[in-house]
Amino acid sequence: MLESNIALSELASEARTELKSTFGVESTFVAAAPGRVNLIGEHIDYCDGFVLPLAIERYVVVAARPNDSQTARIVTTGEAPVEINLANEQKVGEPKWSNYLRGIIRGFQDLHYRLPGFDAAIISSVPLGAGLSSSAALECAFATLLEGLVDTVLPTADKALLAQKAEHDFAGVPCGIMDQFASAFGMKDQLILIDCRTGEPEMVPFSDPSLSIIVANTNVSHDLSDGGYGARRKDTKDGLALTGKESWRDVTMKDVYAAQEKMGDRIFRRSRHVVTEIARTIEAVEAFKSGDFSNIGALMEGSHRSLRDDFEVSCDELDLMVALAQEIGFEGGVLGARMTGGGFGGSTVTLCRSVDAEDIARRMHERYLAETDIEPLLFITRPAAGAHLA
Ligand code: ADP
Numbered sequence: 084m085l086e087s088n089i090a091l092s093e094l095a096s097e098a099r100t101e102l103k104s105t106f107g108v109e110s111t112f113v114a115a116a117p118g119r120v121n122l123i124g125e126h127i128d129y130c131d132g133f134v135l136p137l138a139i140e141r142y143v144v145v146a147a148r149p150n151d152s153q154t155a156r157i158v159t160t161g162e163a164p165v166e167i168n169l170a171n172e173q174k175v176g177e178p179k180w181s182n183y184l185r186g187i188i189r190g191f192q193d194l195h196y197r198l199p200g201f202d203a204a205i206i207s208s209v210p211l212g213a214g215l216s217s218s219a220a221l222e223c224a225f226a227t228l229l230e231g232l233v234d235t236v237l238p239t240a241d242k243a244l245l246a247q248k249a250e251h252d253f254a255g256v257p258c259g260i261m262d263q264f265a266s267a268f269g270m271k272d273q274l275i276l277i278d279c280r281t282g283e284p285e286m287v288p289f290s291d292p293s294l295s296i297i298v299a300n301t302n303v304s305h306d307l308s309d310g311g312y313g314a315r316r317k318d319t320k321d322g323l324a325l326t327g328k329e330s331w332r333d334v335t336m337k338d339v340y341a342a343q344e345k346m347g348d349r350i351f352r353r354s355r356h357v358v359t360e361i362a363r364t365i366e367a368v369e370a371f372k373s374g375d376f377s378n379i380g381a382l383m384e385g386s387h388r389s390l391r392d393d394f395e396v397s398c399d400e401l402d403l404m405v406a407l408a409q410e411i412g413f414e415g416g417v418l419g420a421r422m423t424g425g426g427f428g429g430s431t432v433t434l435c436r437s438v439d440a441e442d443i444a445r446r447m448h449e450r451y452l453a454e455t456d457i458e459p460l461l462f463i464t465r466p467a468a469g470a471h472l473a
Pocket residue numbers: 143159160162179180183205206207210211212213214215216217218219221
């Protein structure tokens with residue numbers, strides 16, 4: 084379905100109501116953090132490349148109040164409630180979802196903060212497991228709440244890195260820095276260019292109100308074992324070694340062609356994706372900086388094709404969703420479309436004219452449903468604010 088985004092103020096009031104009905108108390112803190120979508124720069128975060136995500140108008144919101152104990156009691160929609168003894172050094176535990184919280188608490192413990200006991204209620208509008216980083220939104224919202232509870236403000240990059248460490252050590256997901264950086268650094272009307280070689284974020288304006296982004300979740304997931312991701316990382320590592328360079332940032336297509344024979348077909352195509360995707364991302368940033376979007380469609384299409392044919396991480400449903408947007412075309416208000424995230428399912432991202440966005444999303448929804456019999460989830464967004472106390 085085409086879903087409108089629930090306003091942050093409404094989510095905050097839902098979280099407050101939930102806190103009141105579960106624990107009988109009024110909130111003293113409300114923290115919010117957004118999910119994210121990557122506009123371009125895919126599967127190159129672990130290759131010293133660039134990513135260009137934006138925070139989306141979908142949030143995890145936590146309302147909380149100290150409770151004069153050493154225990155955190157936390158509820159969320161659709162999962163078992165959690166009680167955490169804050170006097171203990173946190174370790175991985177049960178239920179599974181609580182590990183995102185335990186990891187963040189551990190991060191504060193490692194920084195020698197003494198956390199007061201508290202009650203908290205979590206509400207979210209970020210679809211879970213759709214490649215839109217509900218996990219990073221949960222981590223960053225919770226870390227922001229803890230900042231409030233101990234009356235401190237961590238440097239934004241430190242908070243994002245603390246959240247990333249929680250995901251690594253407690254959720255067991257060896258993710259790059261994009262998700263937590265996007266959720267922590269997000270700003271209204273700004274894309275976040277992250278140089279994954281230096282870890283430095285830079286804001287890139289997305290201020291023209293006549294442009295919007297459609298996120299389309301295909302609602303399929305084919306990579307259940309997650310073997311595809313690890314295999315791609317290994318391929319790019321092998322590819323880089325065969326070029327003889329230290330970093331993909333120093334590799335040109337000439338170097339890749341020079342190593343083509345040694346690489347063999349698969350590693351050659353993986354390598355070609357990395358080098359060309361880095362170049363496309365740099366060009367896309369130029370387009371946003373200059374306001375000249377004449378090439379953006381070709382860049383997004385090129386990215387999708389490269390992910391499909393060279394990196395082999397797309398799937399029929401992602402290809403279909405992208406094709407449906409491309410068919411509507413520039414005349415219908417579509418500037419560009421591509422798969423986004425790790426692939427094998429998940430979501431696509433479509434850059435479009437704001438006036439046409441609803442119509443485009445409706446048409447994509449209708450035709451995707453007709454062709455696959457799968458109900459997709461589509462919504463329209465613009466760059467949103469990052470983690471903050473509401
Ligand atoms: P993604 O980050 O792409 O949405 P992940 O598999 O990384 O997918 O993270 C999804 C997991 O994060 C869920 O299975 C759940 O454990 C946890 N999670 C995310 N949001 C919430 C929430 N609001 N309440 C409880 N758990 C959540």
